[in-house]
Amino acid sequence: MYVFLSKRQCVKAEAVHLDRGQKDEIFVVKWNPIDANKLITVGVEHIKFWTQAGGGFTSSQGTFGKIAKNCDMLCIAFGKTEDITYSGGSDGNMFVWAGTNLQKIVKAHEGPLFAMHSLDKGFVIGGKEGVIGLWDDQFERCLKNYHIKQEKLSPQSRGRLLTDSPAIRAIVMGHGKILVGTRNGEILQVDKAGSITLLTQVCILTLTLLNFCNELVHVRRAILLSPALASFSVPNLNKSFFCTFSFFSFLMDLL
Template structure:
């Protein structure tokens, strides 16, 4: 049997091996502690539990990975031009220039969603769990600014900040997919309402009105108004312009009454308030990601294509196919496959940032070059595991009884050889 397994983007080590740390070594030179070229890592969080320690150990193995297989809209630039995302129970800040990471370790279970503050370098992350928590934390200091609990069950699947940064809206994984509006600084609930019987994928504040928002999901789109201590909603009116589809993403434009949603059939639905005006065929397959630009939009879908559009989706201005030949020489590896499904997309600092279902993060220059920043890889030669083995069947040629270091690939080979 295999003593290790990869499950949903995570590595699980056998019980007889105590992982102390997994580090990314330089691409040249031999392994060993203290060698130059290892990324700088720093961590922050509250008190640790045994569950937390397990998660932390795994996170170091995945320190460059990104959770895209079941999440979306969870990848952003900070104002300091760093990249923020999450994997397992860890919030990750990646510095592109220094190739270094910092970790927020305040969560005690897997993070499912992430939102970034519109003004400051603050991030909100929501996790899975019986009584799931939402953490608002500073990307520079890695300190938790607010901890929100007690309003959701099973998990928090979607988050967004209001345009003034004062409110935060969250969606739960309970049967009604409850929506909660928070005064996050005070840690107080402002309003709550049942969302929808089926899963809600995205909640988005109207950037022009801090009391309006929209939710989209499985056969679902609703337009919400926050009034006093309550939330009221209106369903989308389709008329003869289109039919109800599963909506995967949503974005507002520069006109305050206009809203755009990406559907599972590859169409963009164009709305004025809650009235559907028309639909535009944009992608071959589901549109998972959409982001508003100063003059237009950028979209990404299951077809692995990034598209730049004008401000009313009348013309597609440019397309980028995410393929191996398009990668720049500065990329950190190779794509797992051509045209991977795109799960997150955003714009900042003159670049388009894209996250794929395969756990890759790419940066696209508008002039064309595509750089692979982060890559998921089963056997990266540059990953090294540091720890202590506690099983006599493992060969001492690869591990010493004390704290040891060896290539991850050698460790996996050794365990498979001893336990076929």
């Protein structure tokens, strides 16, 4: 497998394990931060729970029961214990898992739920309709919504939004600030009062150049480091596998 760094340059990495995740596209691979032997993959009508055993992995499909129907799973976050997991669906629902079993769903967005980040006392999430949601730690109550609009931009912003309500594709929160990455290439900072600062914006030409390899749209969201092991996992470029790489072998190839 090759990890693409630019249009002209490739770096070869040594795959220490390759597993077929499913026949369709995998969007995210995420290691469990509490148990370093476990990870989760999500994708097209897909959520799998993996356990590392010896030189390989075993997996179990998520069990929906009668609670909900399967849909495309787009993002993952972990709870305070190793068996609690949250996944965001293309139907706008938040899926709450205990082990491999679905416990409940919560309607979090009208459109697809693309991004979420777990906090000490809650979650911050974002979706296609350009709304940030701040939720409590049980995913029972939305504490506040932030709408990404031109009228809310602060005077310190470096430019203007390309469109109102851009889809939110990445989100993180720290030190009382929310950082958001949008589909239009904007990086925004949102404070608790709702004021939005546009920090930077990828120009249209750069976005066009980045599209030379559409696979990178998925890889850029899905490279995950193992919390305890010297390895990282990415979806394979044929979309239905994920690979675990030796971090030290990868670094040696870069030197």
